[in-house]
Amino acid sequence: MSLIYNWMYYIASGGLILIGMYIILVKTNLIKIIIGLNFIDTGVNILLVCIGYVKGRTAPIFSTSRINPTNVVDPVPQALVLTAIVIGVAVLALALSIAIKVYEHNKTLNVTKIRGLKW
Amino acid sequence: MRTRKIISIIILLILAGGFILTFSQIPFGKDKINVAHYYISKGIEETGAVNIVTSVVLNYRGFDTLGEVTVLFIAAIGLGAVLFTEKRVQKHASKSKDDKTKKASLILRTGSNLLFPLILLFGAYIFVHGHLTPGGGFQGGAVIASGFLLMYLAFPKQSINKKSLSVVESLSGLIFVGIGLFGLIFSGYFLSNFLPKGIPNTLFSAGIIPIIYIAVGFKVGFELTSVIDDLLGRGK
Amino acid sequence: MKSGKVSRYIVTLIFLFILWVLLTTTLAWEELTTGFIFSAIIAIFGYNYFTKRGLSGITLKGIFYFLLYIPVFFWEMIKANFDVAYRVVHPKMPIKPGIVQIKTTLKSDIAKLILGNSITLTPGTLTIEIAEDNLLIHWINVKTKDIHGATDIIGKRFEKYLKVIFK
Amino acid sequence: MIFQLILIFIMIILAVAAVIFKDLINAVVACAAVSLITSILFYFLQAPDVAMAEAAIGAGLTTAIFIIAIRKTERHEKEK
């Protein structure tokens, strides 16, 4: 049981990253690939947050005096994830705009049919 | 295609192996806080913000947030540059057709009219209270942008004046950098918290944090709005 | 129909300020001042959308009928839920769906919005489209295909309140 | 704890569904649902700030941006 407990969030984040990588490596549709990038971002965010989690503690917001400073989780990964989410959104928007332009030139989203995108 | 699949599965297996080997070294749910002890124990008295995440985001690691805001700015500007089209066709060829089919239904239009100011106020609430409750400039900005998005969805022909958007964006960015430079002048460190800290857990506390969060909120909100505007290809 | 800018602005400001107070649930002076400032700023952008009628739309009678409307609405809504629950849990699912048309005499947009939403939330009906003063409604258990009969069953019970509130 | 496990399971299923769906709209819908579940997981991990950011982004903006991009390109994924 403790094995499941220890691994479930890692499975979530690792699973999302692997699914994202799979999409990027195998799928041929550009928008699918961008969805894959989004999944990778999400997976890394979950990884960061669960690194900072400590069992049985609460969020680091001292809104009432009941909360003891020894009883809060690590605030730093949460701060990092906030930044990472913003960066993810920025990349997503830019990627979609470039994909629109690629479609405009090629009339297809299939990367195997676009000469410049084969790798 | 087949070889591609095999190669990718090998890559994925290597990646999965790496994850298993590394994650097993980081026990989940155990206390492994190191540097953050300092933030948790000293955060309130040093920054005046009860939300330690906020004080980390804007004070201890304020430089990251400056970078984050810059990234979003780049995305908005870059998207504008990529989707820029020189000649704007003024009239749609088949205007009469659009009118009825593109119009949203009355319920949606009226509902979004009613909700729009409320959503804006809600976004403002979130970024003003960034140092007291969860949330902050970025989340509030996203809420504001969602409000504008609602209006874009409900009224296909509406657009915003892009000039004023970009002015607000630049001004709020300049406020952020300017506060940093003021900190450099007043106390010798870039982005230092030079204002009085106030009493924790009240609205007017935490020195520069609320000011920066308000600036960030406006900046993020209007940037995301201009992203949507550019993607939809409206405005001028 | 449209009233003056100032009165519309004030109505918007009042509503926004009430929302702020509810959100913060405190009466500390800092919160109130900040809330007032932000409501004032946002009302500048928003008043044009928020209301078309301004202060003249708010009357004592309207508020009274609105308070009367709330229990009526909730009663219908709870009835609706038991109705749906019955249909869902029943193994044979006794449903007889169809789209019917009803007429409304309401004129103002907001009234139509509230009517449409109320119909969506009440027994077995879902607004699909509003065209001028016709409402097209998906009815889970069609009792009558006639316009007037359907109007009587679905629309009338709300209309008499809404007509007074948004006269 | 069992709830978190089920939620993670749901999230993985939705992510796989997003891979499988040929209609990109459905893939985007699945994506939005993944974001929703992620937000609850952040909530469970005591990170309300992050959950809020994920909610604010995932609830409306990401979906809308994807939809607009699909609107300007094409809806169905065509193999070959």
Place this chain on the structure above:
Amino acid sequence: MNQIIGYLITGVGVAFLFLGALGVFRLPDVYNRLQAGTKCTTLGAFLSIIGVGIIEPAWFFKCLVIAVFILFTNPISAHALARASYKSGVKLWDKSVVDKCKEFEECTKVDPVREPFSNGVEGKK
């Protein structure tokens, strides 16, 4: 006392949430599913949130705001979705009795050919 009432209300709300999900799961076509989904989940969410507000009186107003927002926004989205599915050509269930919508051009008229790309074509208002 308010604890018991609160938990009772919350319990009813949760039950309705479950029934809504069951309805969405069982009913035959989109419109019927929307009926179940909207009504039950709206009331369920409303009641459970208000119940929490009653359990912790200090939270009441915030819970009220959440609940009222849900009450207001859910029907709008349900309506938009129903309209969209009708317009995009989702058929009614075979055993439906009547379809008045066909007579109205607001419901049926759709853009037959969508221009695949129209960036910068739509002018200003």
Place this chain on the structure above:
Amino acid sequence: MVNPSLLIGLPLAFAFSIPLFGLISKKIEKYIPIIALFINMVISFMLIPQILKKPIVVSIGGWSPPFCINLVVGPLGILLATLISGIGFLVSIYAVSYIKEEPTEKYHILFLLLMVGAIGIVLTGDIFNLFVFFEILCISSYALVAYYKDKEGTEAAMKYLIQGSVGSSFILIGVALLYGFFGTLNMADIASRITSANPTYLFITLAFLITGFGIEAAIFPLNAWLPDAHSSAPSSISAILSGIAIKTGVYGVARMVYTIFNANSILLFIAFLGLLTLLIGEMCAFRQDDIKRLLAYSSIGQIGLIIFALGIATSLGVFASLFQIVSHALAKALLFLAAGYMIYRVGSKSIASLNGLGKKMPLTSFAFTIGSFSLIGLPPFAGFVSKLSIVYAAMQVKKPVFLAFIAIALIATIIEAGYFFKIVQNLYFKEGKNLDKITESSGYILIPIAILAILIIVIGVHPQFITGLLKASARELLERAGYIGWVLGGT
């Protein structure tokens, strides 16, 4: 004393204010990057003598180092920062008359932010901050590669974006793993605790980080994006990407390997990868007809050489590698700028169309020749000195492996000489067609080209101008204890 945080703060402020200046007059906005980068260059020149005496550590926000983000301005940082602001300054002069495609305002903002990202990467002392600046650099270059909005440009940008964001995600995973084990993000702090961790764990973390930075640096298996992106971007951006952006990737790899992880065991592997990159880059370059693609592949080759020299890991080797970074940055920027303007005048990218330009555009062609000779490694240019020191460093190691390596590297140089001589021959000794209307470039184009050419010659003749700084930088990379001591104090 000038505060080094101005190096990042001021250009940011200028970049944010460009839309405001655009309201006053459309003419002003294109001069703002010049002003900002000129100020930057002056500040970094002023800082050099100070830093050679004692490195400066500035904390942002006023807390003591492990608890806040700090800028570590050591010799290496200031060397690269000066190089970046200098080349950026010259390229921004070039861009004043080169960039005509709308929306120019957005081009200038993105360009300035690209420079901010590059400067931030080399100055910061915090690993997550490094990631953020890295993203600033990457995202602005994605947008700039697609700036012309033509077919090649958008496709190259898409490819670059997909691979680049996977790389950034890998860096973030690496950062997360480091934080998970050490609980700190300060690079010096991590470096001082690095021995306490499990070696397998460290190896995998390092692999993630190197993959991430390697994609930006275009090390061999990860270089698929580079030729397309560099050849289809506007020429001024190609100059920046080739001259600076990929060098920041190399900087990242060097920082991770030397300062943080102290991973001496994988250095030989890195040298081997570098050699492979060199060979593949040069061989591909030899077959190209398109001049910008040729230059892009040549960049891959040169990066290989730099990585190879880094892998030698003696103080002479690192010195030679840094020298190569400087000389390649100058020469490649010069080549792209000159070639860009020739392409602009001729209207075609193929090498054959450059025939006979030597007579019509003597100054530009002459500068191009200087740049290519410097890249090949002919005396008396800067490239000669740097290549000589790489060879010398490899000889010094006294391992037979490195002798074999250096032989291969020399073969690659011969290939390089082959294709560059072909272009120079085309320029001067072939008769061209339709050259009547072509005239010499204008002032804004010629000034940066001339300055770069002069710099190459001056460094080639008097390398002692920069060797002092380079040696100090090499020492910074190799002596971890010193670096840790600057930041954390004492030890």
Place this chain on the structure above:
Amino acid sequence: MILIIFFGIITVAVVLALIRALKGPTSPDRVVGVDIMVTITTAFMVLLALFFKRRIYLDVSLIYAVLSFIGVIAIARYLDRGL
């Protein structure tokens, strides 16, 4: 304790919605599934706030209450050719 039972029921409801979202023959069906999943989740978050005894957590569900319908409307506007 009673909250745990509620959570169980809610989880079952989420699973039912998930099945609809996966199975639904048309896109609107899937959207309905995800939409009620969002509504259920909003209620779930409020209950979780009660479970953790932190008032500030309510803000997250407030965001979902206010914004969740925008995503649905975006898809709906795409489907009815309005966008």
